[in-house]
Amino acid sequence: MNRTLDKRTADDLVRPLFHTSVWFYAVVLAAGTVVACGAGAWGYQLWYGIGLSGKRWPTFWALYLTNFVFWIGISHAGTLISAILRLVNAGWRRPVTRCAEVITVFALMIGAMFPIIHLGRPWLAFWLFPYPSAREIWPNFRSPLAWDFFAINTYLTGSVLFLFLPMIPDFALVRDRSTGWRRKLYGTLAFGWRGTTKQWNRLEMAMQIMAIAILPVAVSVHTIVSFDFSMATVPMWHSTIFGPYFVAGAIFSGIAGLIIAMAALRKALHLEHYLLSLHFQNLGKLLLLMSILWGYFVFNERLTVWYGNEPSEMAVFWATQRGAYAPLYWTMVICNFVLPLAILTNPYTRTIVGCVVASFGVVIGMWLERFLIIVPSLTHKQLPYSWGTYTPTPVELFIMAATFAAMVLLYALFAKFVPIISIWELKAGETEKAHMVKLASAPSTQHQAAAQPDASLRAGASS
Amino acid sequence: MKGVYGLYADPHVAQQAVNNLRAAGVADADITVISSEPFEHFEFGHRDAKTAMPWIAAGAAGLGLVLTYYLLGASQRAWPLVTSGMPIAPNWTNLIIMFEMTMLSAIIATVLTLLVTAGIPSRGGKMYDPEVSDGYILVGVENPADASKLEPALAIDGGRVKKT
Amino acid sequence: MAYRWGMAVDLDKCTGCEACVTACHAENNIPTVSAQQAARGRAMHWIRVERYYEGDFPDVRVKFRPVLCQHCDNAPCEAVCPTYAAHHNEDGLNAQVYNRCIGTRYCANACSYNVRFFNFFNPEWPKPLHLQLNPDVSVREVGVMEKCTFCVQRIKAAKTAAKAEKRAIVDGVLQPACAQACPTTAIVFGDLNDPESRVARLARSPRGTKLLEDLGAEPKITYLSKQPWYESDAR
Numbered sequence: 001m002n003r004t005l006d007k008r009t010a011d012d013l014v015r016p017l018f019h020t021s022v023w024f025y026a027v028v029l030a031a032g033t034v035v036a037c038g039a040g041a042w043g044y045q046l047w048y049g050i051g052l053s054g055k056r057w058p059t060f061w062a063l064y065l066t067n068f069v070f071w072i073g074i075s076h077a078g079t080l081i082s083a084i085l086r087l088v089n090a091g092w093r094r095p096v097t098r099c100a101e102v103i104t105v106f107a108l109m110i111g112a113m114f115p116i117i118h119l120g121r122p123w124l125a126f127w128l129f130p131y132p133s134a135r136e137i138w139p140n141f142r143s144p145l146a147w148d149f150f151a152i153n154t155y156l157t158g159s160v161l162f163l164f165l166p167m168i169p170d171f172a173l174v175r176d177r178s179t180g181w182r183r184k185l186y187g188t189l190a191f192g193w194r195g196t197t198k199q200w201n202r203l204e205m206a207m208q209i210m211a212i213a214i215l216p217v218a219v220s221v222h223t224i225v226s227f228d229f230s231m232a233t234v235p236m237w238h239s240t241i242f243g244p245y246f247v248a249g250a251i252f253s254g255i256a257g258l259i260i261a262m263a264a265l266r267k268a269l270h271l272e273h274y275l276l277s278l279h280f281q282n283l284g285k286l287l288l289l290m291s292i293l294w295g296y297f298v299f300n301e302r303l304t305v306w307y308g309n310e311p312s313e314m315a316v317f318w319a320t321q322r323g324a325y326a327p328l329y330w331t332m333v334i335c336n337f338v339l340p341l342a343i344l345t346n347p348y349t350r351t352i353v354g355c356v357v358a359s360f361g362v363v364i365g366m367w368l369e370r371f372l373i374i375v376p377s378l379t380h381k382q383l384p385y386s387w388g389t390y391t392p393t394p395v396e397l398f399i400m401a402a403t404f405a406a407m408v409l410l411y412a413l414f415a416k417f418v419p420i421i422s423i424w425e426l427k428a429g430e431t432e433k434a435h436m437v438k439l440a441s442a443p444s445t446q447h448q449a450a451a452q453p454d455a456s457l458r459a460g461a462s463s
Numbered sequence: 464m465k466g467v468y469g470l471y472a473d474p475h476v477a478q479q480a481v482n483n484l485r486a487a488g489v490a491d492a493d494i495t496v497i498s499s500e501p502f503e504h505f506e507f508g509h510r511d512a513k514t515a516m517p518w519i520a521a522g523a524a525g526l527g528l529v530l531t532y533y534l535l536g537a538s539q540r541a542w543p544l545v546t547s548g549m550p551i552a553p554n555w556t557n558l559i560i561m562f563e564m565t566m567l568s569a570i571i572a573t574v575l576t577l578l579v580t581a582g583i584p585s586r587g588g589k590m591y592d593p594e595v596s597d598g599y600i601l602v603g604v605e606n607p608a609d610a611s612k613l614e615p616a617l618a619i620d621g622g623r624v625k626k627t
Numbered sequence: 628m629a630y631r632w633g634m635a636v637d638l639d640k641c642t643g644c645e646a647c648v649t650a651c652h653a654e655n656n657i658p659t660v661s662a663q664q665a666a667r668g669r670a671m672h673w674i675r676v677e678r679y680y681e682g683d684f685p686d687v688r689v690k691f692r693p694v695l696c697q698h699c700d701n702a703p704c705e706a707v708c709p710t711y712a713a714h715h716n717e718d719g720l721n722a723q724v725y726n727r728c729i730g731t732r733y734c735a736n737a738c739s740y741n742v743r744f745f746n747f748f749n750p751e752w753p754k755p756l757h758l759q760l761n762p763d764v765s766v767r768e769v770g771v772m773e774k775c776t777f778c779v780q781r782i783k784a785a786k787t788a789a790k791a792e793k794r795a796i797v798d799g800v801l802q803p804a805c806a807q808a809c810p811t812t813a814i815v816f817g818d819l820n821d822p823e824s825r826v827a828r829l830a831r832s833p834r835g836t837k838l839l840e841d842l843g844a845e846p847k848i849t850y851l852s853k854q855p856w857y858e859s860d861a862r
Contacts, residue, residue: 003472003597003598006499006597006598007597007598010596010597010598048748049746049747049748049749049769049770050730050747050769050770051664051669051747051748051769055732055745055747056667056668056669056747057668057669057670057671057735057741057744057745058668058735058736058741059668060732060735060736060745061732061736115731118731118732119729119730119731119770120728120729120730120731120732120745120746120769120770120771120772121728121729121730121768121769121770121771122729122770124729125729127709127710127727127729128709128710128729130538132538135542136541136542137542137711137727138538138539138541138542139709139710139711140544140546140706140708140709140710140711141535141538141539141556141557141560142546142547142549142553142556142706143706143707143708143709143733144707144733145707145709145731145733146560146709147556147559147560147563149709150559150560150563150564151559151563153567154563154564154566154567154570157567157570157571158566158567158570161570161574165574165577168583169499172596173499173596176593176595176596177596191583191584191585192582192583192584192585192586192587193581193583194497194585194589194590194591194595195497195498195499195595196495196496196497196511197496197498197501197507197508197509197510197511198510198511198580198581199581199582199583200498200500200501200508201501201508201511201512201514202514202516202576202577202580202581203501203577203581204501204503205514205516205517205577206516206573206574206576206577209516209517209520209569209573210570210573210574213520213566213569213570213573214566214570216562216566217563217566220559220562220563220566224559228733231706231707231737232703232707232733232736232737233703233737233739233842233844234736234737234739378736381739381741382739382740382839382842383677383694383739383740383741383839384679385675385677385678385679385694386677386740386741388668389668424499424500424501427499427500427598428500428501428503431474431500431502431504432503432504435504542711544711544714544715545705545714545715546702546705546706546708546711546713546714546715547701547702547703547704547705547706547715548700548701548702548715548845549706
């Protein structure tokens with residue numbers, strides 16, 4: 001409504017698309033190199049065999065599955081912020097929503113790579129696709145891995161569409177401001193969007209429906225990923241708590257990832273006026289809440305195991321509590337619970353820096369949590385003769401590093417080509433706020449003139 | 464495409480222009496309002512709000528559910544392989560895939576409905592002014608019967624009238 | 628009536644000599660791995676002899692238990708395979724179809740007995756072992772899961788011969804490699820559906836227990852032991 005503000009907003013948010021700093025090239029080069037190394041490591045593994053990883057009898061799942069669950073978990077940030085906050089009409093979500101949805105899409109794409117990387121024969125991965133193969137045999141729909149296929153693809157499709165559709169009006173805006181190859185590119189991406197009332201109404205309705213649809217999908221995705229573990233009679237896997245535990249953990253790690261991404265963007269793209277301390281405060285409170293929830297779930301799970309005192313489960317329990325995995329376990333508890341509680345309960349430490357520190361801790365802690373769910377249980381199954389160990393190999397570590405670099409790379413490229421904050425949603429938020437102010441003020445003529453923020457503009461400039 | 468339109472910085476003035484056009488005898492369906500954000504709190508933003516999209520999404524969801532149920536049952540019974548002593552087509556496990564396909568159907572139906580009803584992707588040739596991206600609201604009529612009669616309706620204080 | 632193949636292993640007769648392990652390797656073209664890979668836990672012994680020590684010197688008791696695929700009727704490994712590579716066949720065997728395996732390794736995690744083995748690399752046999760490969764058994768490539776099949780190639784051959792001669796399989800003639808090699812006849816194989824077969828009678832023995840019975844996987848191998856397995860049970 002306020003044209004000067006609108007124009008400045010659009011200018012600020014579109015500037016990164018037109019001006020490239022040397023840092024962009026540096027980040028892309030560095031991240032790209034690491035990604036290339038990882039791709040090379042994977043090629044090496046494809047050629048020589050999956051034995052180049054550290055997996056062995058009986059630890060048949062290790063680092064790749066840890067990363068798979070970790071990245072799918074990170075992807076739950078977008079759904080929480082975008083969908084839930086949209087449905088409850090929380091205005092503060094507007095600058096944050098696209099950052100979050102981008103994390104979802106890229107984390108899902110990266111996470112979905114790992115089931116292929118960990119396969120013994122990845123060139124046959126297409127057999128997971130539901131089609132009648134040579135002898136008209138379909139995949140086994142009773143397998144949690146088949147459920148994974150459907151869940152992740154549904155979530156990925158939904159998230160990509162949920163991300164892309166609101167980008168269309170912004171593409172139209174950039175199209176109108178650009179020339180040359182940019183105009184052609186954004187013109188194509190804008191799909192000929194004009195912004196008629198009909199188009200806006202349809203877009204808003206579609207976003208509303210998709211927000212409602214994608215929420216249960218997000219919950220189901222990580223529940224189904226948890227079913228990869230809880231469906232097996234492995235000690236400390238076969239637990240009914242895994243569904244909600246994993247979903248809560250996913251949202252937890254997702255918010256942490258979002259805070260880190262937002263802080264980085266704020267610095268890199270000079271978005272200090274848009275990504276305010278308020279946003280970090282709110283997300284920090286959510287992170288605190290999820291940290292407490294995580295602690296609640298872990299306590300529940302561990303108490304029932306310890307109290308039941310079942311021998312095969314206790315072997316795994318003590319391995320994590322006091323045995324070989326104890327250092328990792330206690331690091332995880334500190335990173336996921338102690339640190340966030342210490343930093344985020346105190347409003348004086350719940351600053352942007354504090355939130356970022358807590359978030360880094362949570363990201364590390366949640367990665368360790370995935371590892372500690374998978375490996376100690378597999379190394380301590382029911383028959384003690386077959387207990388084993390696990391050590392990661394350089395190939396696995398390279399590939400893992402490459403996925404983190406891939407996230408950075410994809411994010412940097414995205415922020416270069418698409419406004420990272422949704423301009424039209426921000427403008428709509430300002431209009432809504434002005435409208436609320438108008439409704440709140442007394443409906444008399446004297447007040448009406450004062451409540452119109454652009455009255456001076458209207459009378460003055462006409463161009 | 465011929466047309467006449469006005470560009471307004473303030474949505475209240477744009478609302479006035481829409482009312483003027485209606486007073487000048489233009490049908491609601493012929494009035495084009497284009498903006499760079501949805502003005503949901505203004506009357507001109509409520510036009511064209513009625514849509515069957517939620518019903519289409521729900522219908523597609525139901526269709527997806529039924530189709531998946533039959534597809535799963537048929538494919539599992541075509542090759543009845545016993546695994547872990549479970550039934551050949553267990554409802555518990557099939558429910559999971561049915562759920563995902565239901566939601567996917569709803570999402571895809573919603574997106575397709577959006578693309579069709581919003582007329583995107585479009586090849587252009589319709590009324591538009593790039594100044595809309597700078598925050599102006601465009602109110603106009605495409606292919607008017609008598610453009611000269613509409614110009615005074617659009618020429619309100621705070622707006623510029625343009626003709627194509 | 629259909630066959631239902633089962634086994635009885637007499638722990639009182641087992642000396643831990645591991646002839647069964649060697650015979651299984653020879654019969655089923657199991658790849659050998661280098662010493663370095665074996666140290667990294669990549670060895671594949673479809674049947675292994677688990678050795679436990681109990682007590683302190685001089686009252687040490689050594690216990691041997693040959694563990695192989697139990698061909699569970701309620702196998703946890705079958706339902707989790709996304710490509711039906713692991714499924715239950717009509718003879719009650721837990722079948723592993725090498726061609727359908729894409730190597731997700733979920734079945735190996737789900738198996739509580741840890742009897743499934745994975746080809747981490749393409750198989751190799753140092754010369755002259757490559758000359759003694761069994762032509763009746765396929766060789767598995769990298770990324771494929773394998774395990775004891777109750778020597779299904781021998782079962783198939785016996786069934787084919789029996790069908791051609793219009794008779795049933797004679798009990799005791801059809802033996803997997805481990806049973807054939809065992810010097811103390813500790814391993815007995817046969818049709819559990821035939822109440823008069825040796826294995827069916829041994830399965831009914833009061834000395835018989837099942838391994839990890841309380842997990843509910845319904846294994847088909849009966850372990851016979853007069854002495855209680857746990858020293859604590861003896862008192």
